[in-house]
Amino acid sequence: MIQRISFTLSKMVFAAAALMLVAATSVQAELLIRITEGADSAIPVSVVPFSESGNMPAGDKLSSIVQADLAMSGEFRPLPPEKMLSLPSKRSDVYFRDWRLLGQRYVLVGELTRNGDRVQARYELFDVNREERILGETAAAPASNIRSLAHHVSDKVYEAITGVPGAFSTKLAYVTLDRTSGQPRYRLQVSDIDGKRARVRLESKEPILSPAWSPDGKKLAYVSFESGKPAIFIHELNSGQRTKVADFPGLNSAPTWSSDGQSLLMTLSKDGNAEIYQMNLQSRKVTKLTNHWAIDTEAAWDSNDDGIFFTSDRSGGPQIYYMAKPGAEPRRITFGSRYNARPRPDSKGDYVYYVHQRDGAFLIARTNLKNDEETVLTRTESDESPSVSPNGRMLIYATKQSGKSVLTVISADGGAAYSLPASEGDVRDPAWGPIVR
Amino acid sequence: MLSESQKYQALIRERLSQAWYPPSSATEEMTARLQITLLPTGELAGVKLVASSGNTAFDNSALGAVKSLSRYPVPSERDTFETYFRQFTIEFNPRRLR
Amino acid sequence: MKLSAQTKVIALLFSVGLFAGCSTTGESMDDGGYDSDVAPIDQDQGSTVYGGSDQGGISSSSMTEEERMEIQQQAELEALREITTFYFDFDTSEIKPEARDVLMAHARYLSSNPSQNVRLEGHGDERGSKEYNLAIGERRANAVQRFLVVNGASRGQMETVSYGEEKPAVMAHQRVHGHKIAVWNSFSSKRTHNIRLNP
Numbered sequence: 001m002i003q004r005i006s007f008t009l010s011k012m013v014f015a016a017a018a019l020m021l022v023a024a025t026s027v028q029a030e031l032l033i034r035i036t037e038g039a040d041s042a043i044p045v046s047v048v049p050f051s052e053s054g055n056m057p058a059g060d061k062l063s064s065i066v067q068a069d070l071a072m073s074g075e076f077r078p079l080p081p082e083k084m085l086s087l088p089s090k091r092s093d094v095y096f097r098d099w100r101l102l103g104q105r106y107v108l109v110g111e112l113t114r115n116g117d118r119v120q121a122r123y124e125l126f127d128v129n130r131e132e133r134i135l136g137e138t139a140a141a142p143a144s145n146i147r148s149l150a151h152h153v154s155d156k157v158y159e160a161i162t163g164v165p166g167a168f169s170t171k172l173a174y175v176t177l178d179r180t181s182g183q184p185r186y187r188l189q190v191s192d193i194d195g196k197r198a199r200v201r202l203e204s205k206e207p208i209l210s211p212a213w214s215p216d217g218k219k220l221a222y223v224s225f226e227s228g229k230p231a232i233f234i235h236e237l238n239s240g241q242r243t244k245v246a247d248f249p250g251l252n253s254a255p256t257w258s259s260d261g262q263s264l265l266m267t268l269s270k271d272g273n274a275e276i277y278q279m280n281l282q283s284r285k286v287t288k289l290t291n292h293w294a295i296d297t298e299a300a301w302d303s304n305d306d307g308i309f310f311t312s313d314r315s316g317g318p319q320i321y322y323m324a325k326p327g328a329e330p331r332r333i334t335f336g337s338r339y340n341a342r343p344r345p346d347s348k349g350d351y352v353y354y355v356h357q358r359d360g361a362f363l364i365a366r367t368n369l370k371n372d373e374e375t376v377l378t379r380t381e382s383d384e385s386p387s388v389s390p391n392g393r394m395l396i397y398a399t400k401q402s403g404k405s406v407l408t409v410i411s412a413d414g415g416a417a418y419s420l421p422a423s424e425g426d427v428r429d430p431a432w433g434p435i436v437r
Numbered sequence: 438m439l440s441e442s443q444k445y446q447a448l449i450r451e452r453l454s455q456a457w458y459p460p461s462s463a464t465e466e467m468t469a470r471l472q473i474t475l476l477p478t479g480e481l482a483g484v485k486l487v488a489s490s491g492n493t494a495f496d497n498s499a500l501g502a503v504k505s506l507s508r509y510p511v512p513s514e515r516d517t518f519e520t521y522f523r524q525f526t527i528e529f530n531p532r533r534l535r
Numbered sequence: 536m537k538l539s540a541q542t543k544v545i546a547l548l549f550s551v552g553l554f555a556g557c558s559t560t561g562e563s564m565d566d567g568g569y570d571s572d573v574a575p576i577d578q579d580q581g582s583t584v585y586g587g588s589d590q591g592g593i594s595s596s597s598m599t600e601e602e603r604m605e606i607q608q609q610a611e612l613e614a615l616r617e618i619t620t621f622y623f624d625f626d627t628s629e630i631k632p633e634a635r636d637v638l639m640a641h642a643r644y645l646s647s648n649p650s651q652n653v654r655l656e657g658h659g660d661e662r663g664s665k666e667y668n669l670a671i672g673e674r675r676a677n678a679v680q681r682f683l684v685v686n687g688a689s690r691g692q693m694e695t696v697s698y699g700e701e702k703p704a705v706m707a708h709q710r711v712h713g714h715k716i717a718v719w720n721s722f723s724s725k726r727t728h729n730i731r732l733n734p
Contacts, residue, residue: 032527129500130497163494253669
């Protein structure tokens with residue numbers, strides 16, 4: 001009897017407890033904390049100097065190149081090696097607690113081995129808080145090519161953390177102007193995106209303008225005044241072979257490629273004033289895409305090769321327009337000031353970047369194509385020629401520093417800036433090359 | 438006047454916002470839900486991804502943020518802790534991307 | 536007399552006068568605002584040539600009043616033609632009233648010397664967008680060409696080319712051959728600096 005009662009009681013207690021539990025979970029289900037904003041700073045990452053076995057080539061260390069790459073993106077804040085508590089080169093030596101103490105999110109460790117005339121890198125990337133390896137790879141390159149190997153590692157690290165392919169192995173094309181010898185010297189150059197390993201591809205005493213990469217990264221189109229007037233050339237980088245593709249009366253300028261590499265958009269004024277044409281590179285036939293008494297120039301395909309962004313002063317001053325398909329009625333994109341020119345859309349179709357005049361200064365701005373919101377990205381004042389990295393995360397442009405034209409890289413949202421090492425004379429007209437797999 | 442629970446919710450939200458680095462692939466459409474369990478000391482006892490954003494880098498950034506806090510701000514009052522903070526859900530969804 | 540086969544360069548520059556922020560601050564005035572900079576240059580070009588005329592040996596007493604007027608007019612026109620640089624307001628290609636007499640002189644000269652050719656070089660602003668400035672430079676060159684054609688020159692005598700923000704090497708070259716060359720423009724306060732660079 002007693003037993004029974006107690007049983008019932010205990011059952012009741014159990015039921016009550018269960019009821020409370022239900023109540024509690026239903027309350028808990030209501031507690032939902034929403035995080036809608038992230039940290040407003042770059043991600044702390046540690047690139048530990050790689051251990052080395054065998055003879056390594058002189059010059060910059062692989063890890064310092066990777067560090068510089070990540071810092072340049074503006075998305076990462078590499079920890080200086082002298083602040084590290086240990087310098088592990090493999091997983092068993094990585095003490096996550098130490099790295100967490102240093103506020104680090106990711107740690108890259110690795111080792112370099114000399115293997116004949118090649119250098120091999122074995123490296124691993126760890127997520128400090130999750131205590132997990134998120135990347136592990138072995139890669140090799142000729143010893144003379146340690147920079148390529150380093151940029152490859154940077155690309156992999158960047159992608160593992162951000163989910164976006166890195167663009168550190170891509171190339172830049174730009175034009176330098178050297179006036180030191182009396183005669184101006186224009187030089188078309190191609191370099192790594194950190195400005196290193198620059199090579200002159202063309203030299204002229206007449207202006208060279210507007211280099212544009214073919215989608216396969218093998219050719220450049222550009223404007224050269226070598227014959228006394230502007231003409232468009234295509235330059236094969238491997239062979240050095242050049243072809244003059246457009247030499248009509250008047251302007252031949254502002255070449256950009258279609259994503260299949262089969263045609264160029266260009267500005268010609270052969271019929272009286274500056275209009276946008278498309279040239280089929282096989283047949284060299286040109287088709288007129290705009291027809292207006294105003295200046296239409298600086299055309300670039302959108303991310304799908306459907307529509308065309310361009311500059312036109314049909315409303316008075318130069319503004320950015322978008323033509324949904326060739327021949328369609330252009331729609332004006334920019335309204336924020338009376339001068340907006342030279343549009344460059346990113347590869348995802350999210351933003352268009354351009355030169356924007358405000359309060360007497362020429363700046364770089366972008367417009368979000370989804371909501372037409374305009375953001376000014378730079379704070380210098382003679383900025384021009386914006387070019388977006390192929391992964392859409394970085395932007396290079398030309399600006400003035402103590403009277404000289406220099407190139408500056410910023411993150412595409414206007415964050416951290418990185419100036420490319422100065423060279424002799426002016427550096428301008430940067431064009432960011434494609435990712436070549 | 439904020440209740441005790443609201444006050445600690447706000448504190449946790451603030452700490453997590455500072456600790457979260459949304460990856461560059463993040464979009465405003467991405468949401469990751471994590472269920473977390475705390476000890477009364479504020480230490481993290483467990484975390485589980487209950488709804489993925491569909492983007493590994495994004496999910497990892499959320500997990501990394503949750504795991505980066507060495508101690509969560511929690512009320513010392515035991516009932517409030519048990520009711521609200523023993524176990525709760527955190528949703529990561531960027532509203533305003535940089 | 537100059538060799539008629541030689542091509543003359545007329546550079547079409549622009550004026551900064553309308554550009555706010557450049558001429559209004561004290562700082563840029565120190566560096567030489569547009570007005571203080573450009574006017575003396577044009578005067579200089581005019582006076583140098585006029586003063587150095589080879590006609591000095593001609594005795595005025597042997598001429599009638601009409602002849603003297605004629606010669607004086609010729610000399611004035613010639614002096615005007617020494618002005619080969621024309622400025623435009625920022626982002627426009629409208630010929631300024633003060634340039635009209637000079638361009639008329641050029642047009643008259645070209646129409647009476649059909650074998651003489653002229654190269655019209657257009658320049659845009661030094662800041663902003665390079666390719667758009669190239670198009671602006673062309674529009675300016677075309678505006679001048681139209682003006683010259685309307686006033687008697689023939690289209691075949693003229694070649695137009697736009698350099699936009701660029702400085703053509705040909706300008707330095709022409710200068711060596713004793714031609715009056717346009718003073719290079721610069722949009723910003725570095726103007727004076729640039730003039731020194733290209734003396």
